Amino acid sequence: MKARLESGHVMLGQDGLTLYDQSGFGRPLKEGVRLSPVEALYLVYRGRIEVPGFDFDSxxxxxxxxxxxxxSFLVYRDIRERGYVVQTGPQDFRIFRRGEKPGKGESLYMLRVLSERDLIDFAVVRKEVQATINMRKRHVLAVVDDEFELTYYEVKIQKPAPIEDTxxxxxxxxxxxxxxxxxxxxPESVYDQAFYGKRFDDDRIVLSTIESVSLMEQGFVTVNHEGRNITAQEYREMIREFDTEMEPKLKVYQNLRSLNYIPKTGYKFGHHFRVYLGRKVHSEMLVQAIEPNTTLPMNIISRSVRMAHSVKKKMLFGCIHAEGIAYVEFARIKL
Known part of the structure; x- marks a missing residue:
């Protein structure tokens, strides 16, 4: 089937409607079918169309x-060869359910193509994921590494539900x-029952700095130092001097505690918190506090997801913004 280059796209005549009807290639217009660059590259690669003067490489x-x-071509080819119909937009690609196509089904995924070195702006991610949710689709990132291997991640905005009060x-x-x-x-303190602190010995409990700040601000703990009780603000400023991440960690910690979740240090897992849902033996989530306007390279996020999956936990980023905290989950998937 012959095609022609036209204004950054490739055009097929009316015979191109067969490709659209059968397999969802291109967009039908009055004068024929318009192919995006990746669609044209794929069809040339598979020998299904010819563009005069060009082979695939040129x-x-x-x-x-x-x-x-x-x-984009590598991702498009991979998705096509997994049996999906895929079209461009409204992000990079939209992917239809297997066996379905434009006009005869609905799309399942909205997909964004990234490299392993791309910076993830969490404000942008939240906006894109919410737009995908509003369309009742699933949001997927296709990440191409430096050796052109592909990894797919589903991204969700989680809304943790409050659980039974502790x-x-x-x-x-x-x-x-x-x-x-x-x-x-x-001894046998209610602090054990509410899962605050760690046993120092049979008579004492030692609190983490984040727990201490939070409990002091709520009036549950007063701290005597050198003959006087120090204020929560004084202690907060003392901690801030050596823990530069204290403020975002405290906001996320307090939010999780307000839901009656039990956040404990996630140091062993390389993150701010491991989080227990009630009195369960094992934590179910790793949570990293993310300040406003924060960006992280995709390869950093990949390491976080790999760690969380290796210990059978969900990986959530607690994104602090003007309206509160949004929990963004990244999880590897197989399409």
Whole structure:
């Protein structure tokens, strides 16, 4: 089937309608069918159309003014050869359910193509995922690494539901050792029941700095230091000096606690928190606090997802914004 180049696209005559009707290639117009660059490249690659004066290699060079064309072609080819019909837009691609196509079915995924080095702007991701949700689709990232291997991630905005209330701790007085708050005389304490702190010994509980700040601000803990009770703000400023991530961590911690989830340090897993849903033995999520206007390279996110999956947990990023905190989950999937 013969085609012609026209204004950055490839045009087929009326005979191109067969490709559209059978397999969803291109967009039908009055004068024929218009193919996007990746559709044209794929059809030339498979020998289904001819563009006079071009083979696949020269056509690829022709379209290389778009620096993403090779990456997009690799993703397009992979999805097509998995048995899906795929069209461009409204993000990079929309993918139809297997066996369905334009006019005779609906799309299942909205897909964005990235490289492993692309920066992920969490504000942009939240906006795109929400747009996908509003269209009742699933949001997918196709990441092309430096050796042109593909990995697919589904991205969701999770809305954690509150769970059964845990018992609030009783007001207690703690002592300050360096920056750590220790609660003495705490055998069988309600702090154990509410999952605050860690047992130092049979008589004492030591709180993490984030737990201490939060409990002091709620009035559950007072801390005596050098003969006087220090304020929550004084302690907060003391901690901020050596923990530059304290403020975003505290916001996410307090939000999770308001849902009656139990966040504990996620240091062993390389993240801010491991999170328990109630009194379960194992944590179910890893959560990283993300400040407004934060960007992370996709390869960093990939490491986070790999770690979470290896220990059978969900990987969530707690994105702080003007309206509150949005929990964005990244998970590897197989299309």
């Amino acid at each position: 056509l690829l060079v022709h379209f290389s003014g778009d620096i993403h064309v090779l990456r 018992q609030n701790p009783e007001p207690v007085c703690g002592i300050l050792s360096s920056r750590s708050v220790i609660i003495p005389a705490a």
